[in-house]
Amino acid sequence: MCSLNAEPLSDASRAAEISVDSLAKFTPTRILSESTSTGSIYILGTLHDSPAIVHIQKTVLESAKAGDVLRGLEKIDLFLENQPYFSSHAWIRPTPDRAPDLQIKIICPATETHIKKYSExxxxxxxxxxxxxxxxxxxxxxxxxxxxxxxxxxxxxxxxxxxxxxxxxxxxxxxxxxxxxxxxxxxxxxxxxxxxxxxxxxxxxxxxxxxxxxxxxxxxxxxxxxxxxxxxxxxxxxxxxxxxxxxxxxxxxxxxxxxxxxxxxxxxxxxxxxxxxxxxxxxxxxxxxxxxxxxxxxxxxxxxxxxxxxxxxxxxxxxx
Missing domain, CATH: 3.30.428.10 (HIT-like)
Structure with a gap:
């Protein structure tokens, strides 16, 4: 069984540790729901041979560090230029003190009730x-x-x-x-x-x-x-x-x-x-x-x- 920090079941004590290696073995089945405004997506799949829901969401940018983020860009790709409007994609240079980019929550084993709850x-x-x-x-x-x-x-x-x-x-x-x-x-x-x-x-x-x-x-x-x-x-x-x-x-x-x-x-x-x-x-x-x-x-x-x-x-x- 795998553990979660979002509505864990009572047998979570039998859970396996969630790690980068274990999440790499997650097999997605279908998208339950997503929000383009929050950068949030719920994915149904299998993890450690159990049904699992993985919730991936972009973390909120700390307002006090917004300026620092702009000074720490690794790459910028301008895809719209129509003065005074400009739009681009950007990649942030990894640093030890940088805030995480993603927040990942896992429900495993996911019950039918969980699946219905997070489905559109x-x-x-x-x-x-x-x-x-x-x-x-x-x-x-x-x-x-x-x-x-x-x-x-x-x-x-x-x-x-x-x-x-x-x-x-x-x-x-x-x-x-x-x-x-x-x-x-x-x-x-x-x-x-x-x-x-x-x-x-x-x-x-x-x-x-x-x-x-x-x-x-x-x-x-x-x-x-x-x-x-x-x-x-x-x-x-x-x-x-x-x-x-x-x-x-x-x-x-x-x-x-x-x-x-x-x-x-x-x-x-x-x-x-x-x-x-x-x-x-x-x-x-x-x-x-x-x-x-x-x-x-x-x-x-x-x-x-x-x-x-x-x-x-x-x-x-x-x-x-």
């Missing part, structure tokens, strides 16, 4: 009422094998990625960790991306949040602000804190993204819910009984390859 697919708007959540979504969530969250539990238990933890608060119900998200190459502050994982396993999604969780959410917010400022010099006013619905995995977590970061699908209306808004809705919720988050209807995009799509379609939640 048609999407539709879904209206999920509390009743549809109860009849369709809840069964889907409860049907997940807990071993698929093994990589999350390994982080929370300190068995994996311990050196990457930026902040840890202990406690079975009030505990959480903050660490850099694997989508961030940790070079450009404008692309800063952190993830907060809560210790409790009782919160699968934001529908499970109640008034009793307000102290936890406020504690997360304060810790994120302090950590981003102390570790990276990024102030609270430069951060987006949000929660996905539907999330990509059903263990409650909070995304933290620099406001200058280019918007991606997970930050669009319907998918992302600001943490402050969730706290406000919980504060407005009745002291007893379901919270407003549990009672409201959610409208969001859903891909045809998502495991919920057919159930939502049968329940009449897909808008025509």
């Amino acid at each position: 697919q048609e999407r539709f708007i879904v209206c999920e009422t509390p009743e549809i959540y109860r009849d369709v979504v809840l069964g889907y969530i409860n049907g997940f094998d807990e071993s698929r969250l093994g990589w999350v539990y390994a982080i929370l238990d300190g068995r994996k990625e311990a050196e990457r933890i930026l902040y840890r608060k202990e406690g079975d119900e009030e505990g959480f960790v903050i660490l850099p998200d694997l989508k961030w190459d940790q070079t450009s502050m404008n692309a800063l991306y952190l993830t907060v994982l809560v210790q409790t396993r009782s919160i699968k999604s934001l529908r499970d949040l109640t008034r009793s969780h307000i102290p936890l959410l406020n504690s997360i917010k304060e810790a994120v602000y302090d950590t981003a400022k102390q570790k990276y010099g990024v102030g609270a006013g430069k951060l987006r804190l949000f929660v996905h619905y539907q999330p990509s995995y059903y263990h409650f977590h909070v995304h933290v993204v620099h406001i200058q970061s280019e918007a991606f699908a997970g930050m669009l209306v319907g998918q992302a819910h600001m943490l402050d808004d969730l706290i406000t809705l919980l504060e407005l919720s009745p002291p007893d009984g379901p919270s407003l988050l549990a009672q409201k209807t959610y409208t969001y995009p859903l891909g045809v390859e998502h495991g919920l799509f057919e159930g939502m379609k049968a329940a009449g939640a897909i808008l025509d």
Whole structure:
């Protein structure tokens, strides 16, 4: 088996080391999706006799070093000259202190769920009422094998990625960790991306949040602000804190993204819910009984390859 630093499975301890030599043996099968704006591409193939997804993306150029890059060019090939406009391809001279050109993430072994998630697919708007959540979504969530969250539990238990933890608060119900998200190459502050994982396993999604969780959410917010400022010099006013619905995995977590970061699908209306808004809705919720988050209807995009799509379609939640 091979290891990954993007959604690893619970048997990652049996993984083989990922190296230049091993990646050279990757056999591509097909392109799952690509983005010309971000220089990102997802490739499905085989690695160490296992299905694997390799994500290749150009790293973000550090703004403070942009001038140095221009002074360190090895070759330039001008392909358009029409004064005052010029375009060219350029090659940067390798140096020991130069930032990496590519960020490579690997999912291996890749499951059918991974393949569907990263494949280009048609999407539709879904209206999920509390009743549809109860009849369709809840069964889907409860049907997940807990071993698929093994990589999350390994982080929370300190068995994996311990050196990457930026902040840890202990406690079975009030505990959480903050660490850099694997989508961030940790070079450009404008692309800063952190993830907060809560210790409790009782919160699968934001529908499970109640008034009793307000102290936890406020504690997360304060810790994120302090950590981003102390570790990276990024102030609270430069951060987006949000929660996905539907999330990509059903263990409650909070995304933290620099406001200058280019918007991606997970930050669009319907998918992302600001943490402050969730706290406000919980504060407005009745002291007893379901919270407003549990009672409201959610409208969001859903891909045809998502495991919920057919159930939502049968329940009449897909808008025509």
